[in-house]
Amino acid sequence: xxARVVVTLKSGVLDPQGKAIEGALKSLGVEGVASVRQGKxxxxxxxxxxxxxxxxxxxxxxxxxLANTVIENYQIxx
Amino acid sequence: xxxxxxxxxxxxxxxxxxxxxxxxxxxQPSMLWHADHELPAGTDLVVLPGGFSYGDYLRCGAIAGRxxxxxxxxxxxxRGGLVLGVCxxxxxxxxSGLLPGVLxxxxxLRFVCRMQHLRVERNDTAFTRHYAKGQTxxxxxxxxxxxxxxxxxxxxxLEGDGLVAFRYCDSAGNVGGDANPNGSRNDIAxxxxxxxxxxxxxxxxxxxxxxxxxxxxxRGLFESLASAA
Numbered sequence: 001x002x003a004r005v006v007v008t009l010k011s012g013v014l015d016p017q018g019k020a021i022e023g024a025l026k027s028l029g030v031e032g033v034a035s036v037r038q039g040k041x042x043x044x045x046x047x048x049x050x051x052x053x054x055x056x057x058x059x060x061x062x063x064x065x066l067a068n069t070v071i072e073n074y075q076i077x078x
Numbered sequence: 079x080x081x082x083x084x085x086x087x088x089x090x091x092x093x094x095x096x097x098x099x100x101x102x103x104x105x106q107p108s109m110l111w112h113a114d115h116e117l118p119a120g121t122d123l124v125v126l127p128g129g130f131s132y133g134d135y136l137r138c139g140a141i142a143g144r145x146x147x148x149x150x151x152x153x154x155x156x157r158g159g160l161v162l163g164v165c166x167x168x169x170x171x172x173x174s175g176l177l178p179g180v181l182x183x184x185x186x187l188r189f190v191c192r193m194q195h196l197r198v199e200r201n202d203t204a205f206t207r208h209y210a211k212g213q214t215x216x217x218x219x220x221x222x223x224x225x226x227x228x229x230x231x232x233x234x235x236l237e238g239d240g241l242v243a244f245r246y247c248d249s250a251g252n253v254g255g256d257a258n259p260n261g262s263r264n265d266i267a268x269x270x271x272x273x274x275x276x277x278x279x280x281x282x283x284x285x286x287x288x289x290x291x292x293x294x295x296x297r298g299l300f301e302s303l304a305s306a307a
Contacts, residue, residue, distance in 0.1 A: 014182070064144070071180050
């Protein structure tokens with residue numbers, strides 16, 4: 001089973017990399033960019049076939065390692 | 079004082095740290111590997127040195143913070159044992175939950191490598207007895223991710239409980255402004271745990287222990303530790 005975990009910075013947390021990318025887009029002439037926040041995507045292959053179990057596993061993975069919940073949120077799509 | 083230095087894949091300041099500890103304590107620290115499960119019997123101080131553990135993959139210190147040896151380090155800290163984390167070691171302490179908050183990318187996005195003055199916030203801890211309260215010391219910084227961040231409640235608690243160990247300042251001791259190299263909240267360069275037995279800091283006192291290479295202001299920290307146990 002394939003799953004995707006998206007980790008993003010919580011709102012209010014300063015994201016200097018996102019700001020730099022936002023500035024670069026503007027300087028490249030990409031119009032209408034109000035703001036950019038950078039995050040991470042993890043594509044995970046799981047051995048089992050049960051979606052609920054997979055979600056629980058990935059939630060544990062996020063809490064233990066994939067996200068730093070002090071500054072990051074995560075979203076799991078199975 | 080029996081010290082142990084933990085080496086992770088990608089650590090690179092363990093030699094400097096061992097030299098500083100040996101100079102102050104008169105004995106070589108044990109060198110531990112990240113996959114070890116136990117500290118040597120009678121260890122007083124565990125040190126997590128600087129470097130780029132696991133190549134800074136995922137987040138700085140994230141993977142090292144969950145290494146096998148860290149369970150032993152957590153147990154040591156819970157017993158009141160001394161733990162020092164410098165630079166990447168500070169990042170590892172935050173990721174492992176031994177210290178609150180997180181070290182984010184420097185606000186100006188640049189790796190900063192320079193001499194840096196710090197203000198010693200208190201001198202009644204095992205790490206700072208050989209300094210004066212409010213003393214300005216000159217050490218160095220070398221990091222890309224030293225921008226200390228935590229939520230407002232945590233910052234208030236650190237300030238209220240006197241858990242800020244060092245702040246960035248200029249040579250005259252003035253805190254803030256251009257003296258802050260990375261955008262850290264409240265110019266925080268280092269913090270203590272609640273029991274003040276765990277210290278994490280971004281600057282490198284271990285590199286300022288010999289007049290031949292820039293100064294000796296870092297010695298006070300190691301001499302304090304040497305006399306603490």
